[in-house]
Amino acid sequence: MTFEEEYEKFIQHHGSTRKGESLRRLLDGHGYGEKLLLKKVWWPAFKNFDFLYPEYAVTDMRYGTYYLDYAFIPDPELLQLDLEADGFGPHVQQMDRRQFTDQLNRQNFLVAMDWKILRFSIDEIKENPTRCIQYLQLLLGKYYGVNQPSNMITLQEREVLRLCLKLGKPITIKDVAYHLKLHRNSAQSLLRKLAEKQWILPLKRDAIRVRAYKANESKINQLLV
Structure with a gap:
């Protein structure tokens, strides 16, 4: 464009x-x-x-x-x-x-x-x-x-990134919904936005479905230090 x-x-x-x-x-x-x-x-x-x-x-x-x-x-x-x-x-x-x-x-x-x-x-x-x-x-x-x-990310997105590092494992929609007290759809939207910005990386269950996301640690560490 x-x-x-x-x-x-x-x-x-x-x-x-x-x-x-x-x-x-x-x-x-x-x-x-x-x-x-x-x-x-x-x-x-x-x-x-x-x-x-x-x-x-x-x-x-x-x-x-x-x-x-x-x-x-x-x-x-x-x-x-x-x-x-x-x-x-x-x-x-x-x-x-x-x-x-x-x-x-x-x-x-x-x-x-x-x-x-x-x-x-x-x-x-x-x-x-x-x-x-x-x-x-x-x-x-x-x-x-x-x-x-x-x-650039919002404070809520930043909290998701902190959670990624804290858990030390791939993060799921359920994890975000529970820890941030969000509806499942809101948690899913947050994760998708962060993946689009490449702060987290999707782990796919198959060719279409994403089962979890892992932290793009090198990028996150630069942000959260």
Whole structure:
């Protein structure tokens, strides 16, 4: 899939889940700069849009709703990242004192709510996308030690990996359901996702059915140290 194809699917998917002001912001407020950020920075680095949400609404109970260009949320308990593409246009050059204060309050609120923020000028995205990618990977590397969002795991998935190492044997759906107090279907889904990311390796009963999973120990040890 090309960037244009994946981007169109990405926007259509999120549009189908929105309504009201959230949908209007996506259709009318999501423009050249926001698309350029994905095309020049995010896509070359990761080749997917996993855990990424365009025009993401964050509510300040006292002062209203803020819309982020993109929110990257692989796990809300571990990392919430606000990605912004800022143009040096008339609305910036002619900003009054109240608007300037609102901009600072918005950023302060996000930081106080444990958000990380990366803001790139559209000029920098166009002229020096490599530097933007480096900042992005530098931040994500602090949390995951990897560059690909597809490798990132949730806290629940991380607990499954710890269980794999603790048991010291191939792990089954029953093991995960019992230890994490999950329904069988939820446990099965967790194991499949981890296998897709190659954190665990399937052991097949026959050509189709998987009887258990074994830890990909070299990869897990790098994550859990």
